[in-house]
Amino acid sequence: MSSRPAGRRARRLRPIPIAAATWLAVVGVLAVAAPGLAPEGPAAADAARALLPPGASSPLGTDFLGREIWVRLAWGARLTLAAGAAALALAVAVGLPVGLAAGGRGGWVDSVLMRIVDGFLAFPGLLLAMAVMAVLGTGMDSVAIAVGLTAAPAYARVARTIAREVRVQPYIDAARAIGCSPWRIAARHILPNAGPALVSFAGAQLGAILLMMGALNFLGLGAAPGSPEWGMMLADGRGYLRQAPWASVFPGLALTLTVLAANLLGDAWQ
Amino acid sequence: MAATYLFRRAVGAVFVLWLAATLAFLALKLTPGDPARALLAASGATSDEIAVRRAQLGLDDPLPVQYGRYLVELVRVDLGESWLHGRPVGQMIVEQLPSTVALAIAATAVAVVLGLLLGLPAALRQGTWVDTLTTSISVVCLSTPTYWSGLLAILVFSLYLPLFPSAGQGSPGHLVLPAGVLGFAMSGAIARVVRAQVVEVLRANYVVAARAKGLTPRRVLFVHVLRNALGPALAVTALQFGFMLSGAVVTESVFARSGLGKLVVQAIVWRDLPVVRGVMLVAALAFVLTSLAADLARGWLDPRLREGLQ
Numbered sequence: 001m002s003s004r005p006a007g008r009r010a011r012r013l014r015p016i017p018i019a020a021a022t023w024l025a026v027v028g029v030l031a032v033a034a035p036g037l038a039p040e041g042p043a044a045a046d047a048a049r050a051l052l053p054p055g056a057s058s059p060l061g062t063d064f065l066g067r068e069i070w071v072r073l074a075w076g077a078r079l080t081l082a083a084g085a086a087a088l089a090l091a092v093a094v095g096l097p098v099g100l101a102a103g104g105r106g107g108w109v110d111s112v113l114m115r116i117v118d119g120f121l122a123f124p125g126l127l128l129a130m131a132v133m134a135v136l137g138t139g140m141d142s143v144a145i146a147v148g149l150t151a152a153p154a155y156a157r158v159a160r161t162i163a164r165e166v167r168v169q170p171y172i173d174a175a176r177a178i179g180c181s182p183w184r185i186a187a188r189h190i191l192p193n194a195g196p197a198l199v200s201f202a203g204a205q206l207g208a209i210l211l212m213m214g215a216l217n218f219l220g221l222g223a224a225p226g227s228p229e230w231g232m233m234l235a236d237g238r239g240y241l242r243q244a245p246w247a248s249v250f251p252g253l254a255l256t257l258t259v260l261a262a263n264l265l266g267d268a269w270q
Numbered sequence: 271m272a273a274t275y276l277f278r279r280a281v282g283a284v285f286v287l288w289l290a291a292t293l294a295f296l297a298l299k300l301t302p303g304d305p306a307r308a309l310l311a312a313s314g315a316t317s318d319e320i321a322v323r324r325a326q327l328g329l330d331d332p333l334p335v336q337y338g339r340y341l342v343e344l345v346r347v348d349l350g351e352s353w354l355h356g357r358p359v360g361q362m363i364v365e366q367l368p369s370t371v372a373l374a375i376a377a378t379a380v381a382v383v384l385g386l387l388l389g390l391p392a393a394l395r396q397g398t399w400v401d402t403l404t405t406s407i408s409v410v411c412l413s414t415p416t417y418w419s420g421l422l423a424i425l426v427f428s429l430y431l432p433l434f435p436s437a438g439q440g441s442p443g444h445l446v447l448p449a450g451v452l453g454f455a456m457s458g459a460i461a462r463v464v465r466a467q468v469v470e471v472l473r474a475n476y477v478v479a480a481r482a483k484g485l486t487p488r489r490v491l492f493v494h495v496l497r498n499a500l501g502p503a504l505a506v507t508a509l510q511f512g513f514m515l516s517g518a519v520v521t522e523s524v525f526a527r528s529g530l531g532k533l534v535v536q537a538i539v540w541r542d543l544p545v546v547r548g549v550m551l552v553a554a555l556a557f558v559l560t561s562l563a564a565d566l567a568r569g570w571l572d573p574r575l576r577e578g579l580q
Contacts, residue, residue, distance in 0.1 A: 115285070115289065116289065118289070119289030119292075119293055120293065122287075122557050122558060123550060123553060123554055124513060124516040124553050124557065126517075126519060127515065127519065127534070127550055127553050128550075130519070130534060130535075131294075131297060131546055131547075132297075134537070134538045134541060134546045135300060137541070138538070207412075207413060211413075214417065215417060215516075215519075218417040218523070219523055231415075234417060237421075241421065241424065241425060241429065242429050248418075249425070252422070253418075255418065256413055256414050256415060256418055259413040259414075260409065260413035260414075263409055267409070
């Protein structure tokens with residue numbers, strides 16, 4: 001968007017993507033290391049230590065059952081990141097072939113596929129995900145599937161736009177002229193050249209995916225009761241907002257920072 | 271021609287609605303379970319009674335017949351009956367609609383004002399600290415879940431400073447926190463589009479020409495820049511209306527407001543699929559109507575679109 005020289009802009013923006021990547025790395029390390037850091041697990045409760053404020057004995061405080069918030073956040077990072085990655089993979093697996101087929105083939109294939117995509121996009125995202133949940137039933141697996149399917153139409157649209165841009169390049173004409181099949185052109189010529197833009201959009205989608213999964217869990221449609229999913233921790237802490245705000249403020253902060261980091265990285269990549 | 275433009279847009283809108291209705295029909299048919307059994311489950315009906323009910327509901331008919339009847343019912347604004355309550359879905363939705371619409375309108379107002387306040391200075395002071403600050407704030411708006419900002423708002427403005435009620439509805443005061451929180455979340459996307467559009471228009475030749483003619487900066491901004499930049503921004507605001515309905519579902523839950531959100535969450539927990547389908551269709555209708563209205567407003571603002579010279 002800016003008319004400034006690219007080098008100057010990149011230099012000005014650099015600290016933000018680094019901070020974002022660092023936060024995502026911290027969450028990732030916590031997720032992987034949770035069993036080692038807190039072997040007692042996210043369910044370990046101690047009624048004598050219920051609703052302790054953050055302090056020396058408990059870095060982020062405890063919830064109404066005396067469970068350590070930081071331990072639950074670390075274990076919850078596993079759930080959040082795994083489900084987010086699964087949903088994103090599903091969105092790409094469904095959206096990418098549709099978008100590439102539509103953009104790569106053009107003509108009636110494009111018209112039919114894109115009209116269907118538009119039909120899906122007419123539903124508000126979260127409501128569409130909730131409708132899928134109504135069909136599949138509640139649970140964390142359903143959340144990942146519902147959110148992944150909901151994100152797929154937008155991904156198909158972007159993949160189509162990118163494929164169309166690549167399709168008009170002379171090297172595609174050249175490939176067609178030497179007799180490559182449409183599938184080979186899509187897989188070997190369009191996909192590699194559209195790659196960076198597709199990855200960038202997937203990154204930007206991750207933020208939206210995490211927000212939507214958190215919302216479904218917050219509404220009680222996702223993870224099993226008592227599990228340390230961040231959205232659900234937030235909902236569980238609601239009843240103790242006055243006595244122990246930390247029980248819902250910290251899970252929300254963790255989720256917001258993670259979404260923010262994903263969005264900032266997506267922006268920086270573009 | 272304006273009439274052709276209108277007609278084309280209206281046909282497109284009807285087509286998208288038909289597609290959405292068809293998707294909703296298929297989703298319900300794909301779901302395992304017997305609707306007649308679900309309807310009668312609470313009354314302890316025998317299998318004979320369930321079979322009678324199946325026939326009454328037309329569930330034994332071939333799929334195309336059921337589909338045709340469904341479309342006819344939709345045209346007659348009949349959304350079927352709730353499996354859980356046995357009441358017409360349309361009536362249940364109409365009861366909950368005013369509360370959600372009030373929230374959506376108030377939140378849209380907040381979002382548009384906030385979006386302009388963030389987007390305009392960013393574009394007009396592009397590349398300065400003002401741009402960095404307002405652009406950063408809009409990314410934060412985009413990234414903050416309403417279920418978290420809502421709790422923070424309750425914590426600060428209801429518990430620490432008892433200014434507004436934290437739950438329920440009835441007075442204008444009840445609307446302040448939910449609308450503020452939802453509008454805050456929506457303003458990020460609007461600010462981004464406003465910024466991008468204004469930046470683009472500022473570089474256009476006609477703006478350079480207007481400046482060269484010696485028009486005051488204020489006149490250039492209002493007559494030349496905003497008029498051209500706000501059309502696309504308006505379209506995005508309308509697209510955000512769908513997001514607004516999604517957001518309303520969550521916001522209603524945070525602030526314990528009744529509305530479509532509460533209705534649909536309960537319907538999903540109890541797998542009351544006709545209610546889920548009804549709310550989906552109403553949401554799709556709202557989305558299609560708002561984007562149609564936005565397109566017409568854009569055509570009014572920008573004659574080039576009316577003439578099909580996009």
